[in-house]
Amino acid sequence: MNITDTIQSGVVQAVKSLYDADVTADSVNLSPTRKEFEGDYTVVVFPYTKLARKKPEQIGEELGQYLKDQVAEIADFNVIKGFLNLEVSDSFWTAFLDDIYAKEDFGRQPANGQKVMVEFSSPNTNKPLHLGHIRNILLGWSTSQILDAAGYEVVKVQVVNDRGIAICKSMLAWQRFGEGATPASTGQKSDHFVGHYYVKFEQAFKEEYKAWQASEAGQQAFASWKADEKAVKKAEKALEEKIRKAKGKAEREGKTFDPAEYTLEKHFFGSIYKNTYFNEHSELGQAAKAMLLKWEAGDEEVIALWKQMNDWVYEGFDETYERLGVEFDKLYYESNTYLLGKDTIKAGLQDGVFYEKEDGSVWIDLTDAKLDHKLVLRSDGTSVYITQDIGTAQERYKDFGVDKMVYVVADEQDYHFQVLFETLKRLGEPYANGLYHLSYGMVDLPSGKMKSREGTVVDADDLMAEVIAEARQNTEERDTLNDLGKAEREAIIRQIGLAALKFFIIKVQPQKRMVFDPKESVDMQGQTGPYVQNAYVRIQSVLRKGGEQDLQAAAEYTTLETIEKALAGQLYAFPGVIQEAAANYDPSGVANYCYDLAKQYHRFYHDFSILNAESDAAKAFRLKLSQAVAHTLKTGMQLLGIEMPARM
RNA sequence: GGCUCUGUAGCUCAACUGGAUAGAGCACUUGACUACGGAUCAAGAGGUUUCAGGUUCGAAUCCUGACAGAGUCACCA
Numbered sequence: 266m267n268i269t270d271t272i273q274s275g276v277v278q279a280v281k282s283l284y285d286a287d288v289t290a291d292s293v294n295l296s297p298t299r300k301e302f303e304g305d306y307t308v309v310v311f312p313y314t315k316l317a318r319k320k321p322e323q324i325g326e327e328l329g330q331y332l333k334d335q336v337a338e339i340a341d342f343n344v345i346k347g348f349l350n351l352e353v354s355d356s357f358w359t360a361f362l363d364d365i366y367a368k369e370d371f372g373r374q375p376a377n378g379q380k381v382m383v384e385f386s387s388p389n390t391n392k393p394l395h396l397g398h399i400r401n402i403l404l405g406w407s408t409s410q411i412l413d414a415a416g417y418e419v420v421k422v423q424v425v426n427d428r429g430i431a432i433c434k435s436m437l438a439w440q441r442f443g444e445g446a447t448p449a450s451t452g453q454k455s456d457h458f459v460g461h462y463y464v465k466f467e468q469a470f471k472e473e474y475k476a477w478q479a480s481e482a483g484q485q486a487f488a489s490w491k492a493d494e495k496a497v498k499k500a501e502k503a504l505e506e507k508i509r510k511a512k513g514k515a516e517r518e519g520k521t522f523d524p525a526e527y528t529l530e531k532h533f534f535g536s537i538y539k540n541t542y543f544n545e546h547s548e549l550g551q552a553a554k555a556m557l558l559k560w561e562a563g564d565e566e567v568i569a570l571w572k573q574m575n576d577w578v579y580e581g582f583d584e585t586y587e588r589l590g591v592e593f594d595k596l597y598y599e600s601n602t603y604l605l606g607k608d609t610i611k612a613g614l615q616d617g618v619f620y621e622k623e624d625g626s627v628w629i630d631l632t633d634a635k636l637d638h639k640l641v642l643r644s645d646g647t648s649v650y651i652t653q654d655i656g657t658a659q660e661r662y663k664d665f666g667v668d669k670m671v672y673v674v675a676d677e678q679d680y681h682f683q684v685l686f687e688t689l690k691r692l693g694e695p696y697a698n699g700l701y702h703l704s705y706g707m708v709d710l711p712s713g714k715m716k717s718r719e720g721t722v723v724d725a726d727d728l729m730a731e732v733i734a735e736a737r738q739n740t741e742e743r744d745t746l747n748d749l750g751k752a753e754r755e756a757i758i759r760q761i762g763l764a765a766l767k768f769f770i771i772k773v774q775p776q777k778r779m780v781f782d783p784k785e786s787v788d789m790q791g792q793t794g795p796y797v798q799n800a801y802v803r804i805q806s807v808l809r810k811g812g813e814q815d816l817q818a819a820a821e822y823t824t825l826e827t828i829e830k831a832l833a834g835q836l837y838a839f840p841g842v843i844q845e846a847a848a849n850y851d852p853s854g855v856a857n858y859c860y861d862l863a864k865q866y867h868r869f870y871h872d873f874s875i876l877n878a879e880s881d882a883a884k885a886f887r888l889k890l891s892q893a894v895a896h897t898l899k900t901g902m903q904l905l906g907i908e909m910p911a912r913m
Numbered sequence: 914g915g916c917u918c919u920g921u922a923g924c925u926c927a928a929c930u931g932g933a934u935a936g937a938g939c940a941c942u943u944g945a946c947u948a949c950g951g952a953u954c955a956a957g958a959g960g961u962u963u964c965a966g967g968u969u970c971g972a973a974u975c976c977u978g979a980c981a982g983a984g985u986c987a988c989c990a
Contacts, residue, residue, distance in 0.1 A: 296929060309932055311970060321970080347970080348933060389990090429990070513981090540989090599990095626988060635916085643988040650990050679917060680985055706918080707983080714983095739952070761952085773926065776918065778983065785925065785939070789952050792926080792938040799952050807949050838929085845929080857927065857937090864937080871945095871954045913952075 268338055268353060268837070269295055272306055275339070279331040286316040297834060303343055304350030305834055311347040321347035355825045358833040359886070363819070365836070366889040369896050372839040377416035381699070382661060383409045385673035386423040386586075386593075390578045391431040392460035394585050396708050396715065396723040396781060397675070403770050403906060404705055405673040406591045407852035410904045412671075415847035420665050421593045424657070427575050428600040433556040435459050436570050437549070438466035448577055454726065456581025459574055470549050474542060478534050482546070487533055497529075504532045514713075585725055590763070590906055595664070597657060603648070605656025609692065610642050618691050634687050636680075641688070654685050655692070662696055669699030671850060676704040676776065703850045706778030708770075723783065733762035735787035736795075746912060757910045762787075764794030764907045771905050772856040792860055794907055797898060800863035801909045803870060804895040811876045811888055819885035828869045832890060835862050839897050843904070852905060859901040866894050 273290040280288050294309035310324045317324050325344035332339045332351060340354040365371045385405020388398055405421070413419045439446075439462045448455035477483045491497055508527045515522040534542075543550035559567040586592065610627055613619045619627050619641060627642035641652055658670065672682060682702035690697040708715065715722045736758045740746060746754045769786045773779045789795035825833070835858075842858045845851075875891060878884035899909045 294932075296932080299933070302933080307933085311932080314970070346933065426990075431990090510982090624988090637986075640988055645988080647988085649988065676918065677984055678990095683917090704918085743952080745950075769925090777926090778919070780925065782925075788939075790939085793952085795952055796938090799950080803950060803953085810949065841929090853927090854929085860937085867953060868955090870949080874949065876949045912950090
């Protein structure tokens with residue numbers, strides 16, 4: 266039985282015997298004691314004032330005395346206002362440490378027999394991965410590791426969006442402007458090579474569109490739209506809102522606001538008409554669409570080109586994934602799954618889950634779940650995004666029989682997943698109650714939103730190279746690794762750089778939008794990944810020098826320093842941290858836990874000598890404590906996908 | 914306009930899910946190694962938790978209403 270349960274049930278008994286009232290163990294408000302007070306755990310006694318009809322201080326005293334008398338692990342207590350601070354006996358902590366210090370897997374839970382699938386990354390294949398993908402991948406990976414540590418069997422998958430208009434754009438641009446170039450011939454990383462042609466397409470389209478805007482046809486389109494008073498009025502309103510926001514933003518950032526950028530004409534061509542132009546007038550747009558149709562028809566030449574482009578991209582992605590240290594158990598390709606789900610819709614139509622409109626389109630009415638009516642099949646019988654998501658979910662269940670599915674997807678799709686999950690529920694899918702959308706906020710730069718069109722995206726490969734370069738520079742300044750071979754040194758430098766990057770991103774709660782400052786992300790001091798690594802490295806250094814010590818002597822160490830108890834208490838909390846992170850699908854708590862533990866250890870290390878401790882008993886005890894901290898830090902950081910070097 | 918998320922120190926983030934005097938890091942100021950790794954430690958300064966009400970013994974946290982930012986409301990994905 267663990268100590269928190271022991272205390273809680275002790276309080277239940279105390280309340281029963283002292284006040285003849287029944288409370289549940291769950292309701293006992295128990296938390297670690299704040300560091301400015303004496304004690305290890307604190308019980309809040311305010312809730313018992315009514316049933317005891319006494320003052321909080323008095324209740325605290327009575328409960329404290331009862332626990333001290335009846336519960337062996339409680340050595341002492343004090344009461345401040347309505348807070349009962351309990352002191353756990355030193356022998357409890359030494360026994361606990363004795364139990365865990367040699368366990369490298371401390372904190373991990375035994376298998377619980379449940380299977381969960383985590384989907385993450387899921388890129389488009391027309392351009393390389395960027396900072397946004399990195400947040401997604403780190404969240405997905407660490408959540409997978411955490412679920413695994415919490416006892417689940419985890420299946421990691423990604424959906425590769427390998428078809429559609431976007432990849433056709435890259436293909437077309439390569440065909441027209443590529444002149445037979447290949448990644449090998451240009452020396453470019455192959456996914457960047459493909460992305461280059463995507464950008465090329467967008468540039469060419471932009472030029473084409475701009476020329477058309479000035480042409481007679483373009484001006485006429487604008488003029489005829491302008492005749493529609495209602496539409497113009499609506500657009501003017503939207504434009505006003507846009508201007509107001511832009512002005513506010515310029516003001517906040519101390520920049521000048523240029524009203525010439527916000528004319529009605531620019532708004533019309535930029536926001537309102539762009540899709541229409543692409544679909545109906547653009548030569549490039551027509552060509553890209555024609556290519557998509559040919560792809561769907563299975564045209565050999567187009568398919569061959571498509572395969573070539575995608576292969577290039579995959580080669581590049583694999584490299585990036587490997588550098589990041591992530592891998593998947595199975596990949597689903599949209600080109601294989603995009604037709605799934607139609608049969609389910611038809612069957613659901615029979616069962617009355619869906620309804621059909623006169624034009625033949627199929628819908629689901631979710632108004633009683635506070636959602637809307639949602640189209641699930643077009644009037645021409647073709648599928649939409651949600652159709653294939655329904656089919657894919659069923660496919661995955663067939664493949665793996667999972668109890669839960671976690672989708673790591675940005676918060677712009679919150680509504681989509683609400684609709685999807687509700688629909689699957691109504692279809693009676695067996696896994697419907699185990700669906701979770703791990704929604705996360707977009708990553709902003711200090712300069713504002715990332716926009717691929719404006720070239721303000723932070724490339725994943727560049728970013729990793731940058732943090733590693735910074736780690737290299739820091740390492741060279743210290744010359745602590747000079748005796749190592751180059752390969753070994755580089756491996757450590759890589760671990761340090763990636764620790765900085767990963768920790769910086771994972772420490773923020775998923776649902777929050779985060780500001781990513783590249784300058785801060787390469788920081789290696791303070792609340793950072795390398796700071797945590799440093800605590801681990803210090804311990805390794807101590808263990809190398811004092812590892813021969815016979816740890817039996819620790820048994821004679823019976824009076825712990827405050828900070829030693831605090832460290833033991835923190836270690837004790839680790840399994841709970843993992844369980845909570847798993848239950849909430851939130852790795853940020855693990856990151857913050859690792860930081861707190863490292864910080865506490867750094868302080869302990871500074872204030873007390875380990876190898877030159879006052880007695881053999883103290884030395885042995887502190888070695889055990891250090892070893893336990895090292896294991897815990899290593900496990901915790903491993904859950905975040907961060908490796909711990911033995912030296913740095 | 915409807916719905917959802919967010920708003921905490923100059924900046925980046927916490928706050929054990931309703932508990933004590935709201936905590937860290939960065940930046941700034943000042944200290945600490947002839948001792949186990951200074952990527953460290955300690956100290957100082959920095960707050961009307963966006964605002965106004967409400968519930969409660971107790972609110973950054975829950976409720977209502979404003980305000981601000983973001984997202985979404987496609988026979989797009």
